[in-house]
Amino acid sequence: MTDYIPRPLAETILNARRKTVILEGARAVGKTMMAREQLVPQGFAYTTLADENTYNLATADLRGWLNELRTPVIIDEAQRIAELPLEIKEIVDAMPSGGIRFLLTGSAVINRGGLDGQDPLARRAQRYAMSPLTQRERLGIPRSIVDGLWNGVPNTDYDNGIGRSALYGLMAAGGFPEYSSQYDEYEDWERERLVTDDISTVLGDTILPGEKLDAVIARTILDRLLCSPGGILNASATGDQLALDRRTVERYVGVFMRRFLIHALPNIKTAPNRQAFTRAKLHPVDTSLSVQTLLSKGKDPLTDPVIYGGLLESFVANQIVPAVQWSTTHPDCFYWREPGSSPKEVDLVMQRRNRLVGIEVKSSAKVNRDDFKGLAELAKDPRFHRGYLIYTGNTIMKWPGNLWVLPVTALWDPTAFLDASYPVLNVES
Known part of the structure; x- marks a missing residue:
C-alpha cells in the first residue's frame, strides 16, 4: 500500500x-480516498452506494434514506441512482444556506436529467472533475501550474531536461x-x-443506470481514439474506417466522455456554436490508456515519432x-485551429475574460522559428496575453511577442517560475 x-x-x-457539490471522475482515480483522507476529517459523514445493502435501502425509500443522513455527507457512487439529484434538489431547497450539505461522487457523469431533460441541480451545485494525478501532485506541489503559466515569471536560469525514454516512462505510467x-x-x-481489464470494467453496463452499449463496437471505436491521442474528431471518417455511421461514432464518444475515458477540447473558433464535441481535439484521460492500447496493437510509441508526439501533447494537456x-x-x-487548406493550430488555449494563453507542444529538444507559426497567428488576436x-529541451528562453x-x-x-511570481494555494501536504 x-x-x-x-x-x-x-x-x-x-x-x-x-x-451541493458534485465530484466526478474515472474509476480508481482517487475520489474515495480523497473523501476519506481529506474531507471526512473536516466533519463529513460518508456513505457509498457501491455497498449493496446501502443501495437497496436507498432505492426502497430514497427520500427517507436521505433524511436520515447526517450532513454534511459524502454519497459515493451517486450515479447509481438516477433519481438522486432530483430528490436532493427538493431537500436542499428547504435548507438555509451555510455551506456544503451533500457531496455526490461518481465514476461516471451523475444524471443531469429529470426536469424535462434539465439538470435538477442547476444553480444549486458546483461540479468538479477529478483526473489522474498530475506530476505536480505526485511530487507534493500544491500550486497550480495554470497560475504559473498565466501570471508567473519564467526563470531564464532554469536548466533541467528529461531524456526521451524517461519521459516516455512517465507517459506510460500515467497518473492513476x-x-x-x-x-x-x-x-x-x-x-x-x-x-x-480496467477499460472493460468501465465499459460495463452497470456504471450508468439505463445506458446500454455494444461492448464490441465500444471497444473498436475507443481503441481507434486511444491510438490517436490528441487527434481531432472526424466522426464521418472514423465511421467509414470502422464501417459504422457517424451518429454511432458520436454516440459512443459521448459514452466515453461520460465514463471519463477521454476528454475533449473544443475549437475556440467554433465553441460559441455549442457544437458539443464535433471536431473537438480528443485526449485520453490518462496517457497510460493510450500507451498500452498502442502496444497491444503492435505499435511502439517510443520509436514512432508521430505517435510519440501525440502522446506528449496529451500528457501536457493532462498536466x-x-x-x-x-x-x-x-x-x-480549448484548442485553436483556423479553417483552410493549410490551417494554423495551437494545441491548447486557455481563455478567461479578455485574455488568451496559448500552448503548443513539440516532441523535440530543439526549436526554430517555424515552430511558432501557430502561436504567432494566435498572437494577432487582441486578447492574446502570452504563449x-x-x-x-533543458532551458527556458524568451522570444519576441x-x-x-x-x-x-x-x-x-517549482524552480521553473520565480517563487513569488504567482499565487500559492494554502494546501497542507
Whole structure:
C-alpha cells in the first residue's frame, strides 16, 4: 500500500459555497480516498452506494434514506441512482444556506436529467472533475501550474531536461494512483492486461443506470481514439474506417466522455456554436490508456515519432487542464485551429475574460522559428496575453511577442517560475 498523496482539489471543494457539490471522475482515480483522507476529517459523514445493502435501502425509500443522513455527507457512487439529484434538489431547497450539505461522487457523469431533460441541480451545485494525478501532485506541489503559466515569471536560469525514454516512462505510467505507483513492478504483459481489464470494467453496463452499449463496437471505436491521442474528431471518417455511421461514432464518444475515458477540447473558433464535441481535439484521460492500447496493437510509441508526439501533447494537456480547478485563474480550455487548406493550430488555449494563453507542444529538444507559426497567428488576436512552446529541451528562453520556450519539466519543477511570481494555494501536504 502506497502512502496517500494529498489532492489540491480537496481544498477547492472545502471552499465551495453551494449546498451541493458534485465530484466526478474515472474509476480508481482517487475520489474515495480523497473523501476519506481529506474531507471526512473536516466533519463529513460518508456513505457509498457501491455497498449493496446501502443501495437497496436507498432505492426502497430514497427520500427517507436521505433524511436520515447526517450532513454534511459524502454519497459515493451517486450515479447509481438516477433519481438522486432530483430528490436532493427538493431537500436542499428547504435548507438555509451555510455551506456544503451533500457531496455526490461518481465514476461516471451523475444524471443531469429529470426536469424535462434539465439538470435538477442547476444553480444549486458546483461540479468538479477529478483526473489522474498530475506530476505536480505526485511530487507534493500544491500550486497550480495554470497560475504559473498565466501570471508567473519564467526563470531564464532554469536548466533541467528529461531524456526521451524517461519521459516516455512517465507517459506510460500515467497518473492513476495505484497503477502509476507500481508501474515498474509489473511485467509488460501485466501492464497490458491491467489496462485492458480496467477499460472493460468501465465499459460495463452497470456504471450508468439505463445506458446500454455494444461492448464490441465500444471497444473498436475507443481503441481507434486511444491510438490517436490528441487527434481531432472526424466522426464521418472514423465511421467509414470502422464501417459504422457517424451518429454511432458520436454516440459512443459521448459514452466515453461520460465514463471519463477521454476528454475533449473544443475549437475556440467554433465553441460559441455549442457544437458539443464535433471536431473537438480528443485526449485520453490518462496517457497510460493510450500507451498500452498502442502496444497491444503492435505499435511502439517510443520509436514512432508521430505517435510519440501525440502522446506528449496529451500528457501536457493532462498536466494543465485538471489544475484549472485549483488555480486562482480558472480559465476555460480549448484548442485553436483556423479553417483552410493549410490551417494554423495551437494545441491548447486557455481563455478567461479578455485574455488568451496559448500552448503548443513539440516532441523535440530543439526549436526554430517555424515552430511558432501557430502561436504567432494566435498572437494577432487582441486578447492574446502570452504563449508557450513546450519542448523536451533543458532551458527556458524568451522570444519576441511575449512568447516563451518552456521545457516539459517546467510543468512540475517549482524552480521553473520565480517563487513569488504567482499565487500559492494554502494546501497542507
